Amino acid sequence: MVRRVFINGLLQGLFQGLAWALLAGFFGLALVPLVLMILASLLPEITGPGSLSALFAPQHWQLGAYAQIFRQLPVATYALNSVLVSVVTTAGYTLFAAMAGYALARLPVRYKSLWFWLILLTLMIPPQVNIVPLFLLMAKAGLINSIWALIIPGLFGAFGVFLMRQWFSDFPVSLQESAALDGCSASQTFWKIALPTARPVLVSLALWIFMATWNAFLWPLVATHADAARTLPVGLAALKASFRDGMDWPVLLAAATITVLPVLMLAIIGQKAWLSATLAGGVKE
Amino acid sequence: MPNKFASKPALLSTGFWMLLPTLLGLLVLTYGPALVSLMLSFCDWDLLGPVQFVGLRQYQLLFTGSGSQPPEALWVGAITALFAGVCTVLETVLSLLLALVAFNQLQALGSRLGGLFRTACLLPMATPAIGAALVWGWLFDPAVGVLNAALMALGWLDTPVAWLYTQPWALGCVILLEIWKATGYNVLLLLAALEALPADVLAAARLDGAGGLGLTRQIVLPLLAPMLAFVMTITLIHTLQAFDAVYLLTQGGPENTTRVAVYALFQNAFIGLDAGRASAMGVLLFLVIAALTALQMRLSRARKDTAYG
Numbered sequence: 001m002v003r004r005v006f007i008n009g010l011l012q013g014l015f016q017g018l019a020w021a022l023l024a025g026f027f028g029l030a031l032v033p034l035v036l037m038i039l040a041s042l043l044p045e046i047t048g049p050g051s052l053s054a055l056f057a058p059q060h061w062q063l064g065a066y067a068q069i070f071r072q073l074p075v076a077t078y079a080l081n082s083v084l085v086s087v088v089t090t091a092g093y094t095l096f097a098a099m100a101g102y103a104l105a106r107l108p109v110r111y112k113s114l115w116f117w118l119i120l121l122t123l124m125i126p127p128q129v130n131i132v133p134l135f136l137l138m139a140k141a142g143l144i145n146s147i148w149a150l151i152i153p154g155l156f157g158a159f160g161v162f163l164m165r166q167w168f169s170d171f172p173v174s175l176q177e178s179a180a181l182d183g184c185s186a187s188q189t190f191w192k193i194a195l196p197t198a199r200p201v202l203v204s205l206a207l208w209i210f211m212a213t214w215n216a217f218l219w220p221l222v223a224t225h226a227d228a229a230r231t232l233p234v235g236l237a238a239l240k241a242s243f244r245d246g247m248d249w250p251v252l253l254a255a256a257t258i259t260v261l262p263v264l265m266l267a268i269i270g271q272k273a274w275l276s277a278t279l280a281g282g283v284k285e
Numbered sequence: 286m287p288n289k290f291a292s293k294p295a296l297l298s299t300g301f302w303m304l305l306p307t308l309l310g311l312l313v314l315t316y317g318p319a320l321v322s323l324m325l326s327f328c329d330w331d332l333l334g335p336v337q338f339v340g341l342r343q344y345q346l347l348f349t350g351s352g353s354q355p356p357e358a359l360w361v362g363a364i365t366a367l368f369a370g371v372c373t374v375l376e377t378v379l380s381l382l383l384a385l386v387a388f389n390q391l392q393a394l395g396s397r398l399g400g401l402f403r404t405a406c407l408l409p410m411a412t413p414a415i416g417a418a419l420v421w422g423w424l425f426d427p428a429v430g431v432l433n434a435a436l437m438a439l440g441w442l443d444t445p446v447a448w449l450y451t452q453p454w455a456l457g458c459v460i461l462l463e464i465w466k467a468t469g470y471n472v473l474l475l476l477a478a479l480e481a482l483p484a485d486v487l488a489a490a491r492l493d494g495a496g497g498l499g500l501t502r503q504i505v506l507p508l509l510a511p512m513l514a515f516v517m518t519i520t521l522i523h524t525l526q527a528f529d530a531v532y533l534l535t536q537g538g539p540e541n542t543t544r545v546a547v548y549a550l551f552q553n554a555f556i557g558l559d560a561g562r563a564s565a566m567g568v569l570l571f572l573v574i575a576a577l578t579a580l581q582m583r584l585s586r587a588r589k590d591t592a593y594g
Binding site: 016019020022023026027029030031033034036037040046047048052096097099100102103104107108109110111112115118119120122123124125126128129130131132133134136137152153155156158161185186187190211214215217218221222232233236237240246247249252253255256257259260263264266267268271274275 | 293294295296298299300301302303304306307308310311313314315316317318319321322325332382383386387389390391400401402403404405406407408409411412413414415416417419420421422423424426428429431434465469473526528529532533547550551554555560563564567568570571574575578579582
């Protein structure tokens with residue numbers, strides 16, 4: 001009896017230990033590459049396995065790679081483009097999604113189910129399938145190598161419309177009715193009453209779109225060839241491609257740090273809001 | 286409020302105007318290009334000269350090999366399926382394991398550690414692909430990479446391996462990067478479903494003497510099944526569309542062993558200047574993704590019909 005209890009306890013302990021080891025392992029694997037990235041960006045050079053020991057020696061850290069990045073690359077232009085594209089796309093996407101979502105949830109619209117399905121079915125078309133025609137369209141419009149080519153295709157999407165529609169279908173009927181009694185038109189009710197109450201979900205959606213736009217790679221790669229319109233990820237890919245014989249890893253990782261840190265900080269600060277949008281949508285970037 | 290006895294709303298109602306930007310945007314930027322893609326898939330075009338109608342020849346070419354080369358549709362399809370399949374299975378198993386363990390262990394430990402765990406799930410996913418690819422590209426680097434240094438220090442490796450330039454390691458590296466980036470998201474989805482499980486059912490099962498593994502297998506897993514199916518479907522859809530990691534790490538090589546569908550499409554279109562071939566690949570990819578998305582929508586609805594998850 002005593003022995004059985006002992007063995008059970010041992011097993012339990014073993015399970016506990018395994019569980020904690022698993023969690024710790026996951027934690028380490030998730031964060032170590034990011035920590036190594038930052039540490040390596042502080043080294044003067046990485047010439048062989050030997051220089052890896054310097055990663056953890058603060059006396060070797062310096063900012064030389066960052067200085068070189070700013071000399072070698074129009075980082076400020078890339079960063080400004082990244083910010084402009086992400087901010088304008090986010091603002092437009094959120095606004096259009098809120099308008100369409102409200103109309104679908106709360107307003108009388110003729111052929112509503114037709115419009116609903118028209119929006120829903122776009123989810124079936126993978127965006128990569130459209131890059132050739134979209135490139136032609138943007139070229140016709142003279143927008144290749146302009147940040148507008150990066151902004152316009154990102155302004156509309158079914159995900160946001162459905163998120164907002166879901167939110168607005170819970171908007172109290174009494175508020176809508178009393179606004180109508182006070183003489184508000186349908187659009188005034190939307191702008192002055194419904195939209196302000198939707199702030200939490202608007203913030204979630206905006207964070208989600210901002211990060212997805214900041215991280216976007218394939219379309220900006222196709223639509224820009226000149227530094228003037230490049231965003232950080234695409235500029236960085238061009239930098240990597242420019243090292244023909246041997247990578248200058250500290251420089252590359254410094255550039256990666258500049259690209260990665262803003263979104264990571266945003267992800268940590270806005271963790272709750274961001275999660276609620278992604279969990280509601282179940283849509284990956 | 287409108288009801289079915291009210292007169293039909295005018296076509297140009299306020300609601301219609303509010304929908305119009307989205308409708309026009311999607312028409313011009315999604316449906317239009319998709320239609321053009323379909324039409325281009327029946328043509329031969331180098332993006333510069335005149336467009337030539339060739340019927341089904343692009344599809345035919347995709348399914349015919351040349352010399353010792355296998356048909357591109359089959360080769361790329363196989364690589365894409367292998368990549369997506371391995372990623373989906375591994376990510377699902379890993380995230381299920383992690384979510385169950387985290388659900389059991391972190392509950393008792395208050396919210397701070399739980400919050401930290403969630404952050405760890407979130408950060409790889411929030412990392413831009415280029416950042417992730419550069420870090421992992423460095424870790425995999427044959428001369429100065431951490432992986433070779435670590436394995437050689439442990440004595441598991443005598444000479445450095447060029448992981449990204451040797452098959453089958455290259456595909457493994459791309460898979461590893463994808464798993465690193467995406468598993469945390471699945472953990473979060475499953476954790477949310479676990480936290481929404483009806484507490485009284487779990488408590489009743491515990492009273493009946495179910496505990497630990499038995500409880501997990503007989504009660505938790507069946508309740509979790511809809512979310513698990515959903516997670517698998519979106520992971521599959523997501524990985525079938527992989528591009529960034531391949532472009533940044535391996536460029537489809539070595540010997541085309543990492544040539545996944547979207548990379549092949551990109552390469553045919555903008556490097557091979559063969560818009561017809563690229564579009565035909567796009568149409569094939571669309572057929573697969575559309576079927577899976579329809580499945581995802583059904584699962585999504587099933588998920589909402591149940592009270593939990």
